[in-house]
Amino acid sequence: MQLDDLYRRVIMDHYKNPRNRGTMDNEAVTINLNNPTCGDRIQLQLQVEEGVVKDARFTGEGCSISMSSASMMTEAVKGKTFGEAQAMAEKFSALMKGEPAEFEEYEEIEALSGVNKFPARIKCATLAWNALRKGIEQQQ
Numbered sequence: 153m154q155l156d157d158l159y160r161r162v163i164m165d166h167y168k169n170p171r172n173r174g175t176m177d178n179e180a181v182t183i184n185l186n187n188p189t190c191g192d193r194i195q196l197q198l199q200v201e202e203g204v205v206k207d208a209r210f211t212g213e214g215c216s217i218s219m220s221s222a223s224m225m226t227e228a229v230k231g232k233t234f235g236e237a238q239a240m241a242e243k244f245s246a247l248m249k250g251e252p253a254e255f256e257e258y259e260e261i262e263a264l265s266g267v268n269k270f271p272a273r274i275k276c277a278t279l280a281w282n283a284l285r286k287g288i289e290q291q292q
Contacts, residue, residue, distance in 0.1 A: 156266065158263070159262075159263040159264075159265070159266060160263075162220075162260050162263035163216060163217065163220045163263050163264065164216060164220075166219070166220035166223040166224055166260070167216040167219050167220045167223075170210075170219060170220075170222070170223040171223045171224075171226060171227045172207075172208055172209050172210060172223065172226035172227065173209070173210060173211065173223070174209050174211065175195075175197060175209055175211060176197045176199060176207065176209050178199060179199075180197040180198060180199050180200075180207075180209075181197065181198040181199075181200055181287045181290060181291060182195060182196070182197050183195070183196045183197075183198075183283040183284075183286045183287045183290070184283075185279055185282055185283045185286065186279075187214070187218070187275050187276060187279050189272070189275060190214070190215065190272075190275070190276060191213075191214070192212070192213070192214030192215060192218040192275075192276055192279055193212045193213055193214065194210055194211070194212035194214070194218065194222055194279055194280055194283055195210065195211045195212055196208065196209075196210050196222070196226075196280060196283040196284065196287060197209045197210070198229075198284075198287045200234075200291055203233055203234050203291075204231065204232070204233050204234075205229045205230060205231065205232050205233075205234075205237055206230070206231070207230060208225070208226035208229050208230055208284075209226065210222045210223075210226055210280065210283075214276065214279070215273075215276050217264070217267060217273050217276040217277050218276040218277065218279050218280065220263075220264070221264055221276070221277045221278070221279070221280050221281070222279070222280035224258065224260055224261050224263075224264070225240075225244075225261075225280045225281055225284060226280075227258060227260075228240060228255065228257070228258035228261060229284065234288050234291065234292065237284060237288060238285070238288055240255070241281045241284055241285050241288075243255065244261065244264075244278070244281050245278065245281070247261070247262070247264065247265055247268070248264075248267060248268050248274050248277060248278055249268065250268045253265075264277050
């Protein structure tokens with residue numbers, strides 16, 4: 153199996169079986185963002201305690217890239233401090249620019265590396281990560 157095929161499978165798995173999809177009943181930081189160029193929209197909720205992301209959930213509609221990215225991001229940031237989550241968001245931005253970036257603790261994110269070959273889809277992949285950044289900014 154080639155790497156591109158593996159990456160496609162990972163993306164489709166997160167799209168068809170999203171992790172952390174849903175809303176929180178408890179008090180949570182809530183961020184709503186949309187991508188007007190393609191219609192993707194996301195609501196990200198973060199449960200934060202003492203600067204640590206204890207839980208992350210999302211709802212929304214969009215293409216397989218945006219929803220898979222949201223699923224992967226919510227998995228990756230749980231248990232991370234704001235600093236660690238911000239660093240992951242920066243690393244993801246680098247990945248979308250075609251720069252090398254490794255996600256040691258959550259390698260599935262690297263499946264989105266091929267998106268940088270399609271500039272119109274980069275905004276799809278970064279939507280959830282931009283929501284994460286906005287949520288961190290709101291809490292600082």
